Amino acid sequence: MATTNDSGAAPQPSPPDAVAAAPGTSGKKLEMTNDPARTGFDPQMKWWMNYFKILTGQMTPEGMFHFREWRYTVHEERDCKRCEEYRDWLFTYSPTVSFLSGKIEDLNGKLDKSNVLCRRCPARLTEDGQVHRQSGGFSPNHGILLCANEIRDRKHLEDTLAHEMVHAWDHLRWKVDWMGDKDLKHAACTEIRASMLSGECRWTREAFTRNNWTLTQQFQNCVRQRAIKSVMARPRCEGEEHASKVVRKVWDSCFSDTRPFDEVYR
Numbered sequence: 001m002a003t004t005n006d007s008g009a010a011p012q013p014s015p016p017d018a019v020a021a022a023p024g025t026s027g028k029k030l031e032m033t034n035d036p037a038r039t040g041f042d043p044q045m046k047w048w049m050n051y052f053k054i055l056t057g058q059m060t061p062e063g064m065f066h067f068r069e070w071r072y073t074v075h076e077e078r079d080c081k082r083c084e085e086y087r088d089w090l091f092t093y094s095p096t097v098s099f100l101s102g103k104i105e106d107l108n109g110k111l112d113k114s115n116v117l118c119r120r121c122p123a124r125l126t127e128d129g130q131v132h133r134q135s136g137g138f139s140p141n142h143g144i145l146l147c148a149n150e151i152r153d154r155k156h157l158e159d160t161l162a163h164e165m166v167h168a169w170d171h172l173r174w175k176v177d178w179m180g181d182k183d184l185k186h187a188a189c190t191e192i193r194a195s196m197l198s199g200e201c202r203w204t205r206e207a208f209t210r211n212n213w214t215l216t217q218q219f220q221n222c223v224r225q226r227a228i229k230s231v232m233a234r235p236r237c238e239g240e241e242h243a244s245k246v247v248r249k250v251w252d253s254c255f256s257d258t259r260p261f262d263e264v265y266r
Contacts, residue, residue, distance in 0.1 A: 029126040031124050051067075080148045096158065099261075101165070111165065118146045120177055121149060123152060133147075162199060189250045190250065224247060
């Protein structure tokens with residue numbers, strides 16, 4: 001799963017200024033919020049009128065981002081209902097989810113529909129043009145968040161749920177330092193393991209979803225890059241170089257650790 005935020009809580013809406021700093025992110029890139037005069041997207045207009053602007057080139061890429069987020073708000077109830085149906089099916093029929101659920105119970109934890117929640121997760125657009133989305137998150141105090149508006153289908157939700165359940169198992173087993181208050185090695189290791197064991201980096205997912213048809217080292221590269229991006233989202237991380245260095249330090253030991261599985265199955 002590509003996640004830029006594994007805190008387990010849905011991101012907060014952007015502040016009302018056209019360009020505003022994200023809360024608690026001193027020195028981080030600023031977030032962009034909508035200005036109809038600049039972007040061409042006007043939330044006061046009918047959806048089809050905004051869509052017509054896209055078709056005729058009257059809306060900027062930034063405007064299209066805000067239009068997409070606006071439509072997610074409109075369809076929030078529908079998306080959450082679909083997500084909950086997928087979640088309930090997976091807890092009943094998915095071998096991976098059932099296996100991880102049992103292993104979590106062995107460590108005196110429990111995950112079910114009371115603490116695996118489907119919600120809309122607003123994305124962030126920063127001043128450098130990068131869009132930051134998440135499909136899920138884990139919080140030791142609350143459980144698992146599934147981002148209903150970012151879920152493509154049931155297989156995608158299965159990958160996302162498995163990723164977060166690996167985090168849950170890791171936390172119960174080792175009490176992970178999620179924020180990196182001591183160092184970021186814990187975060188790097190659990191992100192490597194979650195991307196490796198969840199199935200989100202298997203070749204078919206990379207090829208048919210992300211259009212990456214590379215054969216050599218594709219799996220390792222996917223796991224590495226997703227771990228780096230997730231570590232970069234930690235407040236204590238100083239940037240991509242810092243995240244890459246931490247991931248390299250723990251790579252050999254964490255990439256070879258398939259617990260609670262015997263091997264990489266997905």
